[in-house]
Amino acid sequence: MELGSTPRRVSSMSGGTRWKPLGPWMPWMAAALMCAVLLSAALILRRSALESSTLVVRGMATVMMNAGLEAFREGTGVPSQQQLDAFLEAHREGGLRYVAIFDDGRVVESAGEGSVGEYQEGLVMRIEGGRGRVIHRLRKQKPDVVAAPANGSPPVAEPGAAVAPDGRRNLRIGYEFEPVTALELKERSQGLLVVAVVSCVGILILAFAFSRLLAQREALAMELERGRRLAALGTMSAVLAHELRNPLASLKGHAQLLAERVEKDEVLRPKADRIVGEAVRLEQLTNDLLAFVRSGELRRTGTDPNEVLRAAVESTGEAHVEAHYLPERERWELDAGRFQQALENVLRNAVQVSPEGRRVEVDVVREGASLVFVVKDHGPGIPKGDEERIFEPFVTGRLRGVGLGLAITRRIVELHGGSISARTRAEGGAEFRLIVPARGG
Known part of the structure; x- marks a missing residue:
């Protein structure tokens, strides 16, 4: 083999077109497609779960508002501590964790542990720290009268009480609740996403192992094909070398005798030497063929x-x-x-x-x-x-x-x-x- 030049095929023992495997990269393509589908489905479910959890929180806030209005619509003053405790216990299974009554932005009564955050006027609903919070107006009612002055002046409202233009106080109620259903939706969607990621890792590991198996199988197939070709070449070479060896020996011997006879002939001697040289080259070829098919x-x-x-x-x-x-x-x-x-x-x-x-x-x-x-x-x-x-x-x-x-x-x-x-x-x-x-x- 002369290096630096393009190899040429002197002889070929295989004919026709042989099917070639698609290669060990095919499992990676299949694994990538499966992972893409799996992760896409998990992300879609995750997004749907988050949207659903938001709707659940809003629904729970509405339920809490209606329950508070229904529970405290009667009465003329601030709901008592007992009433707030009873309301909290009645709705604890529904997720309620804290309830407070506001008067002029200040908490005057509360039950449970928690907070509704920064006080804001108007209807406020928000989610903070995994909990829902809502504040709304409880009702307008007359201010509590402390005492009537002896001089016949009008009654005086409680100190610090907010008085509406019509003379009634504005009370507000706030809730902090744990949206259990919404949190379960989030946790389950998060779990599905984790399962999808772990499954993708497993699929990639299987793809790696399968690609290695395919590569080994392809290498084994190539080795078997090489062995088959070598066996065929060995049989042909052995037969060819055996059939050529005796005629070449005779040709070489007679050519050498002829070269000796015409040693002094300047015209015939180069030609005889050429015959001897070619015979030697063919003899070397037969020796190479025999060496190629030699026993292992x-x-x-x-x-x-x-x-x-x-x-x-x-x-x-x-x-x-x-x-x-x-x-x-x-x-x-x-x-x-x-x-x-x-x-x-x-x-x-x-x-x-x-x-x-x-x-x-x-x-x-x-x-x-x-x-x-x-x-x-x-x-x-x-x-x-x-x-x-x-x-x-x-x-x-x-x-x-x-x-x-x-x-x-x-x-x-x-x-x-x-x-x-x-x-x-x-x-x-x-x-x-x-x-x-x-x-x-």
Whole structure:
């Protein structure tokens, strides 16, 4: 795979159009729609409950006014404390908590605990602190006479009593009541809103879990599809390599004999060498195909990672690669030969895309319980979105090549229980990371 160019598909084993899942984002859309409907319904109910509670408070105020007028319409003076206590007890279940009689803006008699707030003239209804308050005129009545002067002057009203133009006092009555029904409506609507919010949280949690399941299912489906394609490619490659190997060996041998016979012929020798070179290239292709379909069984032995890397660097060409090794000798359970092949594939690609005179850098380091090989080249990097696709078989950007090198590398690394990844570095070039965990880790 040549980095920096658009990968081309050399061969494709799948045909037709395959249905693709809608993706793990669908549960989020469904959850958002459900939450929107649920919260909208809860808010509408909440608003209706608040409006209804206001109507209930006004209705209770009207009931209190009518009850007060009915209870105290008889009599000529200020209702007594006993009368107010009896009125309070009679209407306590209805929510009444406090009743007071006003004369000239002053409370002259009261029953219960509470307050009607700041005194105001006229009919006043309001809601403060979760309670309803109302003040209205009780009745107009004659002022209480204290005494008649000895000189025959007119009777004198109680000191401080408000006297209407017609000579009667203006009394007012105020109530403070607890609108139980209205408060229940508010509490229930608030409870419904809380339930809606909690339900939305639960729906979002379920959507998250469902989306994770869908993502895992989609990843598993992709892995199964990849395995199916690899199996089909492996069967085809094995048959093709087997059928080509013997004819190629014969062709290569006769071409080499022919090249030796015409060694002194300046016209025929280049042509014979060309035949030998092409035969060698086809032989390498068959070897790659056989390596691709090779059994997954590994022959692990205690191996020094430095020796594996050193052998891969020597095979690639020490003049083109700058290697950094582990500071101490270590033993890792590796199939040395096959892992060396994986490293060589990556190093050769890196050397091919790097400019002349720029050496490829390769490091082997310990990261926790894993062994990591890092290869950095100085080429154009990896096209965006192709970080995974370059490891697929028969994907290449070179005119000469079948795109099996990185596919073989990934297979070898995965057989060791590890992983391989690629990215474009910020400073330029590509970086490959081959991660191998400790056996059993």
